[in-house]
Amino acid sequence: MTAHIQPRKRHAHRSFGDQLINVITYIVYAFFTFVCLYPFYYLIINSISANNLSERGKVIFWPLEIHFTNYKNLSTIPGLTDAALMSVLRTVVGTVMTVLIAAFLGYMFTRQTLWKRKFWYRFVAITMYFNAGIIPWYLAMKTIGLTNNFWGYIFPTVVQPFYIILCKTYCESVPQALQDAAEIDGAGTLRIFFRIMLPVIKPILATIAIFAAVNQWNAFQDTLLLMRDKRLYTLQYVLYQYITQASSIKISSSTTTTDIAGALATAATATSIRMTVTVVVVIPVMMIYPFFQRFFTKGIMIGAVKG
Amino acid sequence: MEREWKRARRLGPKQRRSYMEFLYILPFILLVAAMSYFPLYGWRYAFHDYEPPFPITPENFVGLKWFNYIISKPARVRDVLRVLRNTFAMSGISLLFSWFPMIFAVFLNEIKCRPYRKFVQTATTLPNFISWVLVFSIAFNVFSSTGAVNTVLMDLGLIQEPIAFLKSSEHVWFRMWLWLTWKNAGWAAIMYLAAISGIDEQMIEAAKVDGATRMQIIWRITIPSILPTFFVIVMLNIASFLNNGMEQYYVFQNNFNKEYIEVLDLYVYNIAHQGTGNYPLSTAISMLKSIVSIGLLAGANGLSKLIRGESFI
Numbered sequence: 001m002t003a004h005i006q007p008r009k010r011h012a013h014r015s016f017g018d019q020l021i022n023v024i025t026y027i028v029y030a031f032f033t034f035v036c037l038y039p040f041y042y043l044i045i046n047s048i049s050a051n052n053l054s055e056r057g058k059v060i061f062w063p064l065e066i067h068f069t070n071y072k073n074l075s076t077i078p079g080l081t082d083a084a085l086m087s088v089l090r091t092v093v094g095t096v097m098t099v100l101i102a103a104f105l106g107y108m109f110t111r112q113t114l115w116k117r118k119f120w121y122r123f124v125a126i127t128m129y130f131n132a133g134i135i136p137w138y139l140a141m142k143t144i145g146l147t148n149n150f151w152g153y154i155f156p157t158v159v160q161p162f163y164i165i166l167c168k169t170y171c172e173s174v175p176q177a178l179q180d181a182a183e184i185d186g187a188g189t190l191r192i193f194f195r196i197m198l199p200v201i202k203p204i205l206a207t208i209a210i211f212a213a214v215n216q217w218n219a220f221q222d223t224l225l226l227m228r229d230k231r232l233y234t235l236q237y238v239l240y241q242y243i244t245q246a247s248s249i250k251i252s253s254s255t256t257t258t259d260i261a262g263a264l265a266t267a268a269t270a271t272s273i274r275m276t277v278t279v280v281v282v283i284p285v286m287m288i289y290p291f292f293q294r295f296f297t298k299g300i301m302i303g304a305v306k307g
Numbered sequence: 308m309e310r311e312w313k314r315a316r317r318l319g320p321k322q323r324r325s326y327m328e329f330l331y332i333l334p335f336i337l338l339v340a341a342m343s344y345f346p347l348y349g350w351r352y353a354f355h356d357y358e359p360p361f362p363i364t365p366e367n368f369v370g371l372k373w374f375n376y377i378i379s380k381p382a383r384v385r386d387v388l389r390v391l392r393n394t395f396a397m398s399g400i401s402l403l404f405s406w407f408p409m410i411f412a413v414f415l416n417e418i419k420c421r422p423y424r425k426f427v428q429t430a431t432t433l434p435n436f437i438s439w440v441l442v443f444s445i446a447f448n449v450f451s452s453t454g455a456v457n458t459v460l461m462d463l464g465l466i467q468e469p470i471a472f473l474k475s476s477e478h479v480w481f482r483m484w485l486w487l488t489w490k491n492a493g494w495a496a497i498m499y500l501a502a503i504s505g506i507d508e509q510m511i512e513a514a515k516v517d518g519a520t521r522m523q524i525i526w527r528i529t530i531p532s533i534l535p536t537f538f539v540i541v542m543l544n545i546a547s548f549l550n551n552g553m554e555q556y557y558v559f560q561n562n563f564n565k566e567y568i569e570v571l572d573l574y575v576y577n578i579a580h581q582g583t584g585n586y587p588l589s590t591a592i593s594m595l596k597s598i599v600s601i602g603l604l605a606g607a608n609g610l611s612k613l614i615r616g617e618s619f620i
Contacts (some may be wrong), residue, residue, distance in 0.1 A: 017521070029418065029423075032411075033426065033431060036430045039445040039448075057458040060459065113324050114329060124335075130347075132349055134579075135575065136349025144345070156342045189331065220554060278444040278448070281438075281441060282437060285436050286433070289429075293432070
């Protein structure tokens, strides 16, 4: 997409209009970029600035009186550590299962020998286009026993028709000869899947893994609907609680210092907790973000191909 | 039937394999049935006087009572109309501005400095990958009375009192659209960028030789080339006109903006979870919504077939 080199760029006459478009474009996009990045920067500098300053909105451009007490005290915030573990656990389990199921079903739906292949494929794919609504869904989950149950995070999301279609499309592009050769050597369906197809379709699985992981990490609605048990709360959910019920957080102030100004600067406030936790929840996404960026176009474009 | 049965009895290796393979996928078929199809069975709650701890029985079957209830009580009618108005307003604004990501992509492509373009793209795509809770947290921190926006405006002397951006009933629809765009526009632009990169370079070179200006190239070549993509996006928007989702509106809702922020999806949640909680009414409304949505999807798909000769489902 970027390989095009304008051959006569240097001595082409650039009109005034062209230059004007250039300048305006650069400025407008600088503005968009700023709007998208500054909020993250703002949260980070506030979470490491003196808490009494950040609470009064004094930290705008750069951090003031840098300290990391907020991060050191994270473990004293009630419920946060458990929620972090829960978020990590559901992300890992959910991602692994989603990817494996997408790969397996994607592969199986390419097997011409599969009994009623077309029917079952449609049976799965069509679920993309309807849903019963949250209350019937909730009541169904309750009947099955997935409320207040860790698997309530996993089972409803692991069979994703969209990912299955991606895998199916990818499997179809793998030469049939590869499978045929294995079959002649006596390999069964499962053996072909694990030994041959799984390694071959890795690129698409990487794309799916990233999207599945981000979705699991960001999920909020399922906790809201299904979980009452505090031990099952995720980071997204407790963060929402910290924001809406800021006054109810019991701040265990670990003031070991006698210096009053110092204590004020590091004592946890509702604002400091809110900002620090937000940064903690954002960081994992921002960390893996540069690595998965190259998968974007691939993911979105293959998605455009119909199954 | 008879013939099939006979064939099944003397299973050759091929048939056996065929059924074995079905057995492998059976657990997942059952999972799909339980997670996606079984909830549809819950639509029966809309026809009963159901209150959570008690099961539904033939005795509390009430027929279409809850459907009539929606249109019989004036207060409820007003409520439903208000929610429909909000839904139509928010989806309408999104639909009206659905050209924005396209134009965003077109001019982003005009930036010839590659590192800068990459940087802009990376930065503007980032918000798509954070949750609505995080978006709300950011909104809360940046727009609170001591947040960055109010502080800067006060320091510049533009305002005397901090503005309560989030606790306000003004421009709720437009603000929600702005947050939605902040989160999604960069991501939505990627598809257009990919479509632009597929344009034949020779066509643009030829236009340049003929003396076309940059705006002419954009207007006559770039935009017409990506219009099919735009068309598909618009059709998808129409198909999901009633499905705004509830997460965004749930996290942003408060007593000040509730009047304007309640869309259908949120309303369905709220009537089931506020006060005593009316499950049957909620189910009845989401049932109607689902049926209309299926109709919209079929309609948009039909329109797509008619105009482009291609369906998108």
